[in-house]
Amino acid sequence: MPNFAGSSVFLFLASPDFTTMKIIYTIAFFLILFKTSFGQKGEVTVVKDPLIDSLIAKRIEVYRTGGDITLKPNKPVVSGYGYRVQVFYGSDRRELFNQQARFKNSYPKINTYVIYKEPNYYLRVGDFRTRLEAQRLMSELRATFPTLFIFREKINAPTLDTTTDDQK
Numbered sequence: 001m002p003n004f005a006g007s008s009v010f011l012f013l014a015s016p017d018f019t020t021m022k023i024i025y026t027i028a029f030f031l032i033l034f035k036t037s038f039g040q041k042g043e044v045t046v047v048k049d050p051l052i053d054s055l056i057a058k059r060i061e062v063y064r065t066g067g068d069i070t071l072k073p074n075k076p077v078v079s080g081y082g083y084r085v086q087v088f089y090g091s092d093r094r095e096l097f098n099q100q101a102r103f104k105n106s107y108p109k110i111n112t113y114v115i116y117k118e119p120n121y122y123l124r125v126g127d128f129r130t131r132l133e134a135q136r137l138m139s140e141l142r143a144t145f146p147t148l149f150i151f152r153e154k155i156n157a158p159t160l161d162t163t164t165d166d167q168k
Contacts, residue, residue: 082155083134084113087145088123096121099145106144110137111156127155 088099100112100123107125115122128134134150141148 080154081152083128083131084124084126084151084153084155085128085134085138085141086122086124086147086149086151087112087141089120089147091119091121093121096123099123103145124151124153127157129155 087103088096090096096114100114103110103112103123103125110126113124115124126134126137128137131150131152138148138150
C-alpha cells in the first residue's frame with residue numbers, strides 16, 4: 001500500500017485552494033494597476049485664442065509705463081457694477097424702438113441699452129454708480145414710463161472730457 005500521508009502535503013502546496021488563488025490574483029491585479037497608473041506619459045496641447053497673447057502684451061506695456069494709458073476721446077472706460085433703470089420690456093421689437101426713440105428725445109445724453117432675452121426685449125438706460133442716482137431718474141420718468149425697475153449690473157464709466165481749458 002502506498003503512503004499518501006506525505007503526498008497529501010505535497011498536493012496541498014502544489015494546488016492551492018480557491019481563496020488563496022483569489023488573494024494571489026487580486027495582489028497581481030493591483031500591482032499591474034499600480035504600475036500602469038504611474039507609468040503614463042502624455043502630451044498637453046494648449047489651445048487658446050491669439051487675442052490672449054495681445055492682451056498679455058498690452059498688460060506688460062501698461063506695467064512698464066507705470067500705468068500711463070492714452071485714453072481715446074468719447075470712448076467709455078469699462079468700470080465695475082452700477083445701476084440702470086429699466087424703462088420698457090416686452091416682446092414687440094417695434095414698440096421697444098419706439099420707446100427708445102421717445103426716451104432719447106427727452107434725454108439725449110443718457111445712454112440706452114437694448115437687451116434681448118428670449119422672448120422679451122428690455123430697454124435699460126443710464127450708467128449710475130449709486131442707486132440714489134438711478135432712483136432720481138426713475139422718479140423723473142414715473143409719469144411718462146409706467147413700468148420702471150432698477151437693476152444692478154456692469155456699467156460703462158462716464159466718458160471722460162479730454163478737452164483742456166484752452167480748447168473750450
